[in-house]
Amino acid sequence: MLNVIWLLLLASGIVIAAINGNIEVVTEAALSAAQGAVKVCFDLIGVMALWLGIMKIAEQGGLIAALAKLVRPVMIRLFPSVPPKHPAMGAIILNISANVLGLGNAATPMGLKAMQELQLLNKGSEEASEAMCTFLALNTSCVTLIPATIIGVRLSFGSANPTEIVGPCIFATSTAMVIAMSLDWWFRKKSRWGVKG
Amino acid sequence: MLLSALTVISRWAIPLLLLLIPLYGFFKKVPVYEAFVAGAEEGFSTAVKIIPFLAGMMIAISVFRASGAMDYLALLLDPLTTKIGAPSEILPLAIMRPLSGSGVLGMATELMRIYGPESFIGRMASVMQGTTDTTFFVLTVYFGSVGIKKYRYAVITGLTADITGFLASLYICNLLFR
Numbered sequence: 001m002l003n004v005i006w007l008l009l010l011a012s013g014i015v016i017a018a019i020n021g022n023i024e025v026v027t028e029a030a031l032s033a034a035q036g037a038v039k040v041c042f043d044l045i046g047v048m049a050l051w052l053g054i055m056k057i058a059e060q061g062g063l064i065a066a067l068a069k070l071v072r073p074v075m076i077r078l079f080p081s082v083p084p085k086h087p088a089m090g091a092i093i094l095n096i097s098a099n100v101l102g103l104g105n106a107a108t109p110m111g112l113k114a115m116q117e118l119q120l121l122n123k124g125s126e127e128a129s130e131a132m133c134t135f136l137a138l139n140t141s142c143v144t145l146i147p148a149t150i151i152g153v154r155l156s157f158g159s160a161n162p163t164e165i166v167g168p169c170i171f172a173t174s175t176a177m178v179i180a181m182s183l184d185w186w187f188r189k190k191s192r193w194g195v196k197g
Numbered sequence: 198m199l200l201s202a203l204t205v206i207s208r209w210a211i212p213l214l215l216l217l218i219p220l221y222g223f224f225k226k227v228p229v230y231e232a233f234v235a236g237a238e239e240g241f242s243t244a245v246k247i248i249p250f251l252a253g254m255m256i257a258i259s260v261f262r263a264s265g266a267m268d269y270l271a272l273l274l275d276p277l278t279t280k281i282g283a284p285s286e287i288l289p290l291a292i293m294r295p296l297s298g299s300g301v302l303g304m305a306t307e308l309m310r311i312y313g314p315e316s317f318i319g320r321m322a323s324v325m326q327g328t329t330d331t332t333f334f335v336l337t338v339y340f341g342s343v344g345i346k347k348y349r350y351a352v353i354t355g356l357t358a359d360i361t362g363f364l365a366s367l368y369i370c371n372l373l374f375r
Contacts, residue, residue, distance in 0.1 A: 029263035
């Protein structure tokens with residue numbers, strides 16, 4: 001699936017550029033995107049260090065386990081394949097909370113920590129586990145209570161009511177989340193019925 | 198009222214976390230500084246591990262957009278989306294939404310500069326910007342960081358969520374702002 005999408009994006013871009021007679025755009029775009037990727041990751045190093053450091057303190061103090069225990073009733077239904085007391089549960093909750101509060105830069109390190117925990121349960125396989133798919137479905141469709149960036153942009157263009165979009169945003173994301181979680185649930189059931197999990 | 202409370206929370210959340218977690222750890226007899234450094238050490242390796250996946254994705258997206266292929270796709274889809282109440286101007290933004298977070302922010306900002314934040318297009322762009330996440334960024338970075346190569350049904354689930362988010366934004370904006 002991803003192989004096809006990736007190839008389509010790249011190939012259609014090159015073909016269209018050739019037809020339009022501006023093929024040099026491709027070279028420029030590809031090179032600067034490659035450099036851009038490295039820059040994004042280097043910017044991420046500091047933020048990652050900060051939050052993974054703080055999370056290690058929380059982990060050693062037993063805070064993440066306590067958090068996992070607190071939300072166990074919901075989490076065991078969403079993630080039936082993860083043991084209820086597993087630290088992955090705590091990391092997932094931290095990531096989702098950060099997303100809901102709109103703390104984007106804290107969400108990524110916490111999410112990656114959750115993925116590492118889930119990968120331990122997945123025994124280092126190269127194939128995504130069910131819990132990972134559920135987690136990412138939840139993560140990408142998760143409601144943000146304060147879309148701070150876009151409120152800021154609206155304010156900068158002199159909007160009289162910059163926050164009027166918050167309600168519609170919550171409506172639209174909630175709808176997306178319900179659909180994503182249902183679809184994920186359906187896929188999970190289907191793959192268990194099928195020959196291969 | 199609710200909104201101002203939320204704004205206060207978002208301003209205080211990070212400082213409070215940075216205060217309370219180490220304090221809690223200290224009372225639980227965790228060597229807080231050493232624990233922090235041990236955790237922070239993983240930051241470098243994790244961030245570096247993501248580079249190939251992010252580079253691969255960003256190169257394809259960047260070529261797709263810069264070449265004008267994205268505009269052609271928007272042109273192709275336009276008759277369909279006009280029927281369901283989406284202005285043509287908004288379509289490139291909908292296509293970019295799952296692909297690139299910074300790209301979408303730039304496009305939404307540009308639309309608001311041209312049409313104004315209170316216009317239908319401006320409001321629609323704002324709602325779409327605040328709805329769902331950059332699916333491909335999350336998938337490549339999250340899976341890449343732990344060496345997952347087969348994403349199984351995660352791509353379809355994520356994309357369906359994006360399309361649903363777009364349709365729901367469209368519905369609610371037409372209902373409230375038309």
